[in-house]
Amino acid sequence: MCNSKQPLISIIVCVYxxxxxxxxxxxxxxxxxxxxxxxxxxxDGSTDKTAxxxxxxxxxxxxxxxxxxxxxxxxxxxNVGLDISRGEYIGFVDADDYIxxxxxxxxxxxxxxxxxxxxxxxxTGLWMRMxxxxxxI
Numbered sequence: 787m788c789n790s791k792q793p794l795i796s797i798i799v800c801v802y803x804x805x806x807x808x809x810x811x812x813x814x815x816x817x818x819x820x821x822x823x824x825x826x827x828x829x830d831g832s833t834d835k836t837a838x839x840x841x842x843x844x845x846x847x848x849x850x851x852x853x854x855x856x857x858x859x860x861x862x863x864x865n866v867g868l869d870i871s872r873g874e875y876i877g878f879v880d881a882d883d884y885i886x887x888x889x890x891x892x893x894x895x896x897x898x899x900x901x902x903x904x905x906x907x908x909x910t911g912l913w914m915r916m917x918x919x920x921x922x923i
Contacts, residue, residue, distance in 0.1 A: 792822040795890050796873030800828045800863040804881035805835040812843045812850070814884035820891035825850045826867045831857030836881075 844850045
């Protein structure tokens with residue numbers, strides 16, 4: 787159950803033929819300890835089983851929103867995600883990445899305490915800086 791006083795975080799994932807990775811990505815996002823998130827998936831014209839896998843996850847988690855579009859590229863897909871997002875904060879996760887369970891919680895705490903820091907996004911065992919989170923204007 788989400789506390790409505792907690793800020794909503796929109797997580798945008800653009801997908802194109804990512805059937806090998808999308809389940810792991812969604813598992814990591816849905817498992818966040820901070821629950822007040824919306825998960826926006828932009829299917830940019832996938833021709834594999836990506837949409838089917840997302841539909842299965844969508845049945846399990848009502849926070850998942852799937853948008854289907856013809857292949858227009860990553861920039862257009864991200865902009866569509868931004869247009870429909872409702873979150874106070876926005877994060878982008880690549881479909882072949884996964885994030886730690888406390889990524890969203892840590893980010894909210896960072897904002898609350900006005901701490902400037904980067905938290906990891908895990909990608910096949912490597913650490914990456916999470917610079918993609920930003921305040922929605």
